Structure formats: C-alpha cells, structure tokens
Amino acid sequence: xxxxxxxxxxxxxxxxxxxxxxxxxxxxxxxxxxxxxxxxxxxxxxxxxxxxxxxxxxxxxxxxxxxxxxxxxxxxxxxxxxxxxxxxxxxxxxxxxxxxxxxxxxxxxxxxxxxxxxxxxxxxxxxxxxxxxxxxxxxxxxxxxxxxxxxxxxxxxxxxxxxxxxxxxxxxxxxxxxxxxxxxxxxxxxxxxxxxxxxxxxxxxxxxxxxxxxxxxxxxxxxxxxxxxxxxxxxxxxxxx
Amino acid sequence: xxxxxxxxxxxxxxxxxxxxxxxxxxxxxxxxxxxxxxxxxxxxxxxxxxxxxxxxxxxxxxxxxxxxxxxxxxxxxxxxxxxxxxxxxxxxxxxxxxxxxxxxxxxxxxxxxxxxxxxxxxxxxxxxxxxxxxxxxxxxxxxxxxxxxxxxxxxxxxxxxxxxxxxxxxxxxxxxxxxxxxxxxxxxxxxxxxxxxxxxxxxxxxxxxxxxxxxxxxxxxxxxxxxxxxxxxxxxxxxxx
Numbered sequence: 001x002x003x004x005x006x007x008x009x010x011x012x013x014x015x016x017x018x019x020x021x022x023x024x025x026x027x028x029x030x031x032x033x034x035x036x037x038x039x040x041x042x043x044x045x046x047x048x049x050x051x052x053x054x055x056x057x058x059x060x061x062x063x064x065x066x067x068x069x070x071x072x073x074x075x076x077x078x079x080x081x082x083x084x085x086x087x088x089x090x091x092x093x094x095x096x097x098x099x100x101x102x103x104x105x106x107x108x109x110x111x112x113x114x115x116x117x118x119x120x121x122x123x124x125x126x127x128x129x130x131x132x133x134x135x136x137x138x139x140x141x142x143x144x145x146x147x148x149x150x151x152x153x154x155x156x157x158x159x160x161x162x163x164x165x166x167x168x169x170x171x172x173x174x175x176x177x178x179x180x181x182x183x184x185x186x187x188x189x190x191x192x193x194x195x196x197x198x199x200x201x202x203x204x205x206x207x208x209x210x211x212x213x214x215x216x217x218x219x220x221x222x223x224x225x226x227x228x229x230x231x232x233x234x235x236x237x238x239x240x241x
Numbered sequence: 242x243x244x245x246x247x248x249x250x251x252x253x254x255x256x257x258x259x260x261x262x263x264x265x266x267x268x269x270x271x272x273x274x275x276x277x278x279x280x281x282x283x284x285x286x287x288x289x290x291x292x293x294x295x296x297x298x299x300x301x302x303x304x305x306x307x308x309x310x311x312x313x314x315x316x317x318x319x320x321x322x323x324x325x326x327x328x329x330x331x332x333x334x335x336x337x338x339x340x341x342x343x344x345x346x347x348x349x350x351x352x353x354x355x356x357x358x359x360x361x362x363x364x365x366x367x368x369x370x371x372x373x374x375x376x377x378x379x380x381x382x383x384x385x386x387x388x389x390x391x392x393x394x395x396x397x398x399x400x401x402x403x404x405x406x407x408x409x410x411x412x413x414x415x416x417x418x419x420x421x422x423x424x425x426x427x428x429x430x431x432x433x434x435x436x437x438x439x440x441x442x443x444x445x446x447x448x449x450x451x452x453x454x455x456x457x458x459x460x461x462x463x464x465x466x467x468x469x470x471x472x473x474x475x476x477x478x479x480x481x482x
Binding site: 069073076077080081082083086087090093097173177180181184187188191194195198 | 310317321322324327328331334418421425428429432436439
C-alpha cells in the first residue's frame with residue numbers, strides 16, 4: 001500500500017476532493033427531490049407547464065451524475081486512495097447512479113402526465129399518487145441525511161419505510177384494476193396511472209439502495225436480511241383479483 | 242502518476258486481474274442470456290418449473306455482480322491503475338451493474354409467469370413476448386462480444402437495434418389495451434403481460450447502456466446523438482388509443 005508514503009498534504013487534498021463530490025451529490029439530491037414532488041404535483045394540479053419543467057430539468061440531473069463520475073475517476077487516478085477511502089468513492093458513484101435513475105423515473109412520470117392531461121381524470125388517483133411520491137421524497141431526504149451523517153440507524157429506517165410505499169402501490173394496483181373493470185373507457189388512463197404508480201414504487205427501491213449503500217459504507221457489510229418484498233402483485237395473484 | 246514506477250511484473254498482474262474480472266462478466270452474461278430466454282419460454286410453454294428455476298437462478302447472478310465489485314475494488318486498491326486502466330475497471334463495474342439489472346427483470350418476468358399460469362392464456366401474446374425476449378438476448382450477446390473485441394461498430398449496431406425492441410413493445414401495449422377493452426375478463430392477465438413486455442423493453446435499455454459503455458471505453462466519449470426514443474406510449478397519446 002502506498003498509504004505510508006502519503007504526507008498530510010495529499011490526505012487533505014483527498015478530503016477536499018471528496019467533499020466537493022459530496023456537494024455535487026447533495027445538489028443532485030435536491031434536484032431529484034424537487035422533481036419527484038413537482039411531477040406528482042403537476043399531475044394533481046393538471047399543470048402541463050410544471051410537467052414540462054420536470055421533463056426539461058432532468059438534463060441537469062444527468063449532467064451532475066456525469067460530473068460526479070468524472071470527479072470520482074479523477075480522484076481515484078490522482079489520489080490512489082486506501083481501501084476505506086476507495087469504498088467511499090465507489091459508494092458515492094453508486095449513490096449518484098441511483099439518484100440519476102430516480103430522476104429518470106420522475107421525468108417519465110412527467111411525460112405520462114402530459115398524456116394523462118389529455119384524458120378525463122380518474123377520481124382520487126392523483127391524490128394517492130401525490131401521497132406516494134411524498135413518502136418517497138421524504139425517504140430520499142432521510143437517505144441522503146443518513147449518508148452525510150453516516151447514520152446507520154436512519155438508513156435502516158429508510159429501508160423499512162420502503163415497505164409502506166410498496167403497500168401504497170399494491171393498493172393502487174387493485175384500485176386501477178377495479179376502475180378498468182367497471183368501465184372500459186377508464187382503461188387507457190388507468191394504464192398510464194398504473195405506470196406512474198409503478199415508477200414511484202421503483203423510485204422507492206432506488207432510494208432503498210442508497211440507504212443500503214450507507215449501511216455498507218459504515219459497517220462494511222450490506223444488510224443481510226432480505227427486505228420484506230415488495231410488489232405483491234407479482235407473486236400473489238389474489239392481490240390482483 | 243505512479244505509472245513510471247511500475248515494472249513489467251506489476252503491469253502483468255494488473256492484466257491478469259482484469260482478465261479474471263472479465264471472465265466473471267462473461268459468466269454473468271451467459272447466465273443472464275439464459276435467464277432472458279428461459280423466462281420467456283416458461284411463459285409460452287406454461288412451464289412453472291422452468292419459471293421457478295429462473296427465479297432461483299437470479300441469486301447466482303447477484304453473487305457474481307458482488308464478486309466483480311469486490312475484485313474491481315481490490316484491483317483499484319492494489320494496482321492503482323493509470324487513467325486508461327481505471328476507465329476499463331469502472332466500465333467493467335458498470336457493465337456488471339447493468340447485467341444484474343437485466344437479471345432482475347428476468348426474475349420479475351418469471352415471477353409474473355407464475356401468476357399468469359393461474360389464468361387463461363391471452364392468445365398470441367406469449368409468442369410475441371418470446372420474440373421480443375429473443376431480440377434482447379441477441380442484443381446482449383452482441384454487446385458483450387463488442388466489449389470483448391472493443392468493437393465500436395457492433396456496439397453502435399446494438400444501440401440502433403434497441404429501437405426495434407421499443408417498437409415491439411409499443412405494438413404490444415396497443416394490443417393489450419384492445420384485449421382489455423374487448424373483454425374486461427382479460428384485464429388482470431393483460432396487466433401482468435404488459436408488465437412483462439415493459440420489463441423486456443427495460444432490459445433493452447440496459448443492454449444499450451452496456452453498448453454505450455463499450456463506445457465510451459474505446460473512444461473516450463459517450464455517443465452524442467440521443468437514441469431514437471423509446472417508449473412512445475409515454476409521449477404520444479395516439480399510440481395508446
């Protein structure tokens with residue numbers, strides 16, 4: 001290991017570089033949180049302009065992810081970090097990849113909102129979707145707080161809350177099926193709404209991955225217990241009847 | 242840079258380590274290709290045992306991804322690669338992450354197959370899904386060949402073929418909507434089939450990411466032209482009527 005040959009100057013440079021990357025992650029996190037809330041709100045408020053802003057705003061999130069990757073690669077190449085520091089850098093790259101995916105889902109949601117605004121609204125659905133989006137946004141906020149504070153307990157809590165998002169999704173899935181069966185004219189809108197619900201459920205999975213990365217970063221181990229899984233509609237046909 | 246201090250012995254160790262990691266990637270790729278084909282086949286052949294094998298087989302894929310990450314982290318820490326080598330290692334990690342996601346989608350598909358086998362089949366759907374899965378499997382094979390041979394042209398070709406998979410998905414989406422509107426008793430099965438089609442479409446996106454990583458690895462730049470996008474149902478309501 002080259003650790004012993006590194007003077008304090010090099011170590012400080014590494015820390016400064018890492019802090020700069022973490023600042024990018026926080027900036028990315030803020031944009032992604034806003035995108036989640038705004039895409040859900042644009043659906044509920046039937047606000048096409050807001051949906052359009054979310055769609056366009058995703059480019060800034062993508063650009064930040066690229067910047068994180070470049071800075072991280074530069075840091076790895078120049079500073080040649082020790083095993084522990086290396087883990088931090090790899091974690092940062094994984095977190096930014098997860099954030100980028102969540103941003104993508106928000107963008108997809110905003111795209112579908114554009115389509116849905118051309119159809120008659122399905123009663124009660126957009127409020128339920130907003131609540132689901134809000135739950136995920138708070139999870140994300142807490143996952144990033146857990147990262148900054150290296151707070152394993154908070155990260156564990158985020159993991160557990162993903163189960164509630166899954167339950168919200170399962171309830172919506174049943175509701176949409178009912179609407180569709182009641183009136184075939186609801187089918188197209190419900191398919192799009194269902195996509196949106198599924199997108200939010202997947203956002204929750206990515207936020208959970210971030211929380212798990214925090215646990216890995218602090219403890220050196222990924223959580224062993226399988227998370228109470230997830231989309232029941234995929235394994236239990238009775239939920240889909 | 243420590244490049245100048247490295248003797249030939251170190252360089253060879255790095256190459257040997259990298260080759261070992263690439264062998265893991267190829268092993269992973271083989272398992273993922275098989276999972277794609279087998280999950281689609283289990284649906285068409287109504288073979289619950291095969292679906293079960295795909296579901297259980299995903300653990301081996303996940304374990305390989307973890308191994309790739311560990312080996313890559315070890316290589317980064319011990320060999321402190323130069324900028325070019327670093328890019329290769331980071332690419333390998335991204336490819337394995339993409340493969341893991343494709344494996345996950347195959348597992349999800351096999352889960353839904355279990356549910357669908359308890360319902361009456363929807364005529365013609367499982368053949369269309371098998372063709373879509375086959376197209377993605379060939380794309381994956383070619384993307385991995387492009388990686389091994391550093392073949393930018395083949396990687397570009399894979400990217401373009403993703404458009405065909407998207408078109409297959411859009412056609413299926415319309416077909417499922419029609420089935421649901423014709424007979425509400427088809428709704429539940431069509432929702433699950435639609436999920437499966439969407440999963441395959443997303444597999445195509447991840448395979449395209451692998452192809453783009455190959456282009457980045459060889460040329461140093463990600464493709465600039467936006468890929469002809471994708472899921473038309475999200476942006477054009479007429480496709481969903």
